Amino acid sequence: MSEPFEPKIIAFVCTYCTYAGADLAGTSRLKYAPNVRIIRLPCTGRISPMFILKALQKGADGVLVSGCHPGDCHFTHGNYHARRRWMVFRALLDFIGIPPERVKYSWISAAEGVKFAEFINSVTEDIRKLGPFEQYSQLIGDTQAPASL
Amino acid sequence: MSIEQQYQARAKELLSGGAVKMVIGYGKGTTGNRRRPIFISSPDDVGRLVLDDSCIINLSGYLVSEGLLSDEKRVAVFLRPEGIRAINILAAESQLDADQIVIFGFDVNDNELRALKGIHVEEFADVIGSIRENNPGFADKELLEKIEKMTAQERFAFWQEEFAKCIKCYACRQACPMCYCRRCIVDSNQPQWVNTSSHSLGNFEWNIVRAFHLSGRCVECGNCDRACPVNIPLRLINHKMAVEVLGAFDHVAGMSKTQEPVLASFKKDDSETFIL
C-alpha cells in the first residue's frame, strides 16, 4: 500500500513580518499543516528567484513566499522591489510551464497569526490536490540517471 | 554616395582627426551573405567596412569588453535601433558612459537600408520612440500564440524538448550585450545555484535564469537566437517577457540612457493581483 501524498513545501519569509506572524500563530496555539519548512530571511527583497528555483531543484512540490504588507517593510521598500521581481518571475514560470499554483505569494504581518495558519493550510491543501510535482521530479531524476547512449 | 561610402568617409574623418580611437563595424564574412564584426583603428582601413542588409549582429556588446573604454577615449560603432537601445541600457546600468560612444546608426526596412541620423544615443530618441509605438514586429508570433494556448503541462513538455538540446556552450550569454557580468551566476559555485551539467534539469534552470535576468532588459536584437548552435527559440522567451513587462509596468527597455531599470525600481501602486 502506498502512503498518502504529503506535499513538501518550502516557505521563504521575511523575519520582521511573516516570521513574526508564524511566531504569533505558534504562541496562539493555532494548528497548521506540518508540511511547510520555513526559511527566514531578513527581507523579501533578499528573496531571490534563485531560492525558488533551488527549492524546486531539491524536490519541493510547492514554494511560498511571504513578507510585510506594502508600506510596512522594515527596510522601507524591500517588498516593493520583491513584488516587481515576483510579478516577472511568476510570468516566466508560467510561460515555461511551471503551474503558477506551485508558487504562491502573500503579505502576512506580525499581527496576522491567524492569516498565517490559514494561508499555510490552504496552500498545503492546494498542493496536495495538485499532487507531487512529477514533471520536475522527472528532471531531478534525470540527474541521477545513467547516460542514455 | 551609398550609405556604406558615407559611413566609410565618416569613419575615416573621425579616425584621422583622433575623434574616435576605433570604429567597430561589419566586414566581409566567409560566405557571400555573412558579415563579421571588425575593429578599425587606422583611417587607411576604412575600406574594409561593409554596410548592407546582411549586417545583423548587434555589435554593442563589444563596447563593454574589459578595458576598451577605460581610457575615456571615444569609440564609434555601427548599430541598428536595437543596438542603440542596448547602449541606453548599458548606460542606465552604469556599464559605460554614453558620451564615449559615437553611433553609426542604420536600419533595414523592407530590404531597404537607411541611415539613422545622429551621433550620440540621445539623438536617436525619435527612432527608438517609434519602436515603443509599433511594438517590435516579432517574427514568430504564430509559435508564441501556439505556446500560450497550451496547458502548463504541454508548455513544460515543449520547453523541455527545446532545452534538452542545450549543450551549455553559453553562446547565448556571450553573444548578448546585456550579459556583461564578469562572473555569471552559473559560474558561481559557493553555493552552486544552477547545476553546471547540461542534463535536463541543468539546462532547464540555466534557461530560466537567463530569461529572468534579461526580463525588462532585452532589446530583442536576436543575437542569442542566431548564436545558439542548437536552435532553441531563445528570443521567443525574451519577447514574451518584454510583453509581460510592458503590460505590468508600462516599460520598454532602452528608451533612454537615464531610464530606470525595471527590476531595480518600483511604483507603490504596482499591480499585485497575484499576491494573497
Next chain:
Amino acid sequence: MTKILLIDKLDNCVERWKAAGITVIGPVHRANISVYAAVEHASEFDFGLVLPDRSIKELFFPQTEPMLRYAIKKDTIDTIECMPPSGPRIIFGSRACDASGMAIDDPLFGWDYKDTYWFQRRNESVIVTIACIKADDFCMCTSLNMEPDSTKGSDVLLRPLENGKGWLVEELTDRGQEAFTQIAEFLQESADAPAQTAVVEKKFDLEASVAWLQKPENFDSRFWKEISMRCIGCASCTYLCPTCHCFDIQDEGDTYSGVRRKNWDSCSFALFTMHTSGHNPRSTQSARWRQRIMHKFNYFPGKFSVNSCSGCGRCSRQCPVDMGITETLQEISKLSL
C-alpha cells in the same frame, strides 16, 4: 563486380541489426537540428545533409555523463561506478571527418591512463561512413590532408552510387565485416559506378601554418590578439568539434549521496584555467584562442603525431561571429609566406 547496398534494403538491414540487439544510430533531424541519434526505421535517416549540426563525438563522449555514484555512510563511503549502457551499436552514415575525429582522440583517452567511459563505447561501436558527394563552403578536410572518402576511424566505407540508389560497400575492419555479414543477404553484386566524391577546395597551407606555430617567437605574436578580437568566448566551436575533448568533473548531490559527472568544458571559458587564487594563466580571450589553435596543430601532434582537427568545419559554420580554424590558419598561411 563489387558488393552494393541498396537504399531500398536499408530498412531490412536496420531491422536485422535491431533484431540482433544492436542499436542503430545515424544522422536524423530532432527538434529543429540535425544530430546522430538512434533510429527505429531507416526512413528517419537524412543522408542528404552535408553533415549533421552536432558531431559524432557525443556518442562516445556525451555532454554530461555520470561517472560515479556515491553514498556516504557512518563508517564508509560507497563508490559505485556508472558505466555507459552496454551493448553493440552501429553508427550508420557517419562522415569521414567525424569518424576520423574519434580515431584522433583515441591516443589521448588512452594516454597511459585509459578512460573506460570512452573506450567502452569505442569498443562497442561500428562506424559506417558514407563518402561525401557534396560539401559546403566550410568543409576543409582536404586542407588537413584528408579526403571526403578517408577511411580513418571507419569500420566500413560506403560510396554513394552514381544512380543514387545505394552505396558501394568497402569493409575496412573485422568489426565492420562482422556487422555487414549479418546483413549479407541484403547486399548484392553489382557493377554500378560510384559517384564522384565531393570536391573540397584546399583552404590553407597546413605545413606552412604548423611550421609557423612551432616557432616559439610566434607565441607572443600580435597576430593572436588581432585574429581573436571578435571572439565572444562561447564554447560553440569546441562543443561542436568532433575532436575537442576537454572536460570538467562536477559533483551533484548532498552530504549523503549524489553523482560525480563528467561534463564538456571548453578552453574558451575564462574559468577553465582560473586558479582559486584568482590567477589565470590564460586570462585573455586571445590567449584562449591561441591555446585552441596551438593545441590542435602544435601540442597535440607533438604528443600523438596527429593534428587534433578532422576538417569538418563546424567551428566556422556555427560561429556567431564568423571566426574559426579555417580563417585563422588561412591568415597564418599568409604570415608564413
Next chain:
Amino acid sequence: MTENIYNTQPNIYKPAIMKIVARQDEAPGVRTMRLEFLDPVDHEYFKQTFRTGMFGLYGVYGEGESTFCVASPETRKEYIECTFRQSGRVTSALANADVGDLITFRGPYGNRFPIEEFYGKNLLFISGGIALPPTRSVIWSCLDQREKFGKVTIVYGARTVADLVYKHELEEWQERSDVELVLTVDPGGESPDWKNRIGFVPTVLEEAAPSPDNCIAVICGPPIMIKFTLISLKKLGFDERNVYTTLENRMKCGVGKCGRCNVGSVYVCKEGPVFTAAEVSCMPQADL
C-alpha cells in the same frame, strides 16, 4: 561483438577512500591533515608508486576534488599528509572535515624529484609561504637518508610570522646541526620576539650566498617569488639544470585528459609538476 581491442583498466576516476587520523592548524586558514587508506589494496598501490614530488586529488563527495601535493616524504608511506589553504569550495569542505571523517584521494600522479641523482650533492631548498609542503616532502625524503647527501640548507620565508607553516618542524630543523635553516619574514611581518631574518626570500638568499658548487636547488613558491629567486640563483652562479621547481595549475582529471593544466605543450599533470628551471624557461612564459 568482436574482441575488446582496447585494454580495460580499473576506472581511473574512481578515488580511494581515506580516513583523517590527525589534523593540525599551521597558519591562519592553513591546515595539515594526516590520512590513512581504508583499503589495503589502495595503500599497497600508493606504497609502490609514490615518490616525492607527486601530487594527488583530494576530494569531498558532493563538493569535488582539489589538487595539491603529497606533503609527506617517500620514506614514510604509512600515511599521506597534505597541507592546504582554505580558499575554495573543496578546500572549505576539507577544512570542515574532522578527525575520523572520510575523504577521497586519487593519485599519486605526475613526476617526481629524482633524488637518486642528488646523492652526494649539497642541497639548497628555497620556499615561500604555503609552498613549503611540496618542498617538505623532498626535505624529509632526504633527511631520512641524511648520510647520502652533503650540506643541507633550507631558506624559508613567509609574509608574517603567523604565516609560517610547519612551525614545529622548523624548530626541529633549527636545532639539527646537520641542517642550516634560514628563516625570514617580509618586512613588517615580524613579531616583537622574531629573532630571524627580515626581508624577501631572494634578498635573504643572496645574503646567505650558498655556493653553487656541487649543489642542487629546489624552489617552490608563488610565481613572483620564483621569478626573482631564479634571478638570484643565476647571480649566485647556479646552473638552470640544477635548479628544480614545481608548477601548479588548475586540474580536474590529473591524468592528461581534461585539457586545462598545460603550459604550452607540457601537461603539468603528466609531465610535471616537477621541472628544472631550464625546462621552465623553455615554456611560453605568458601561459605560466
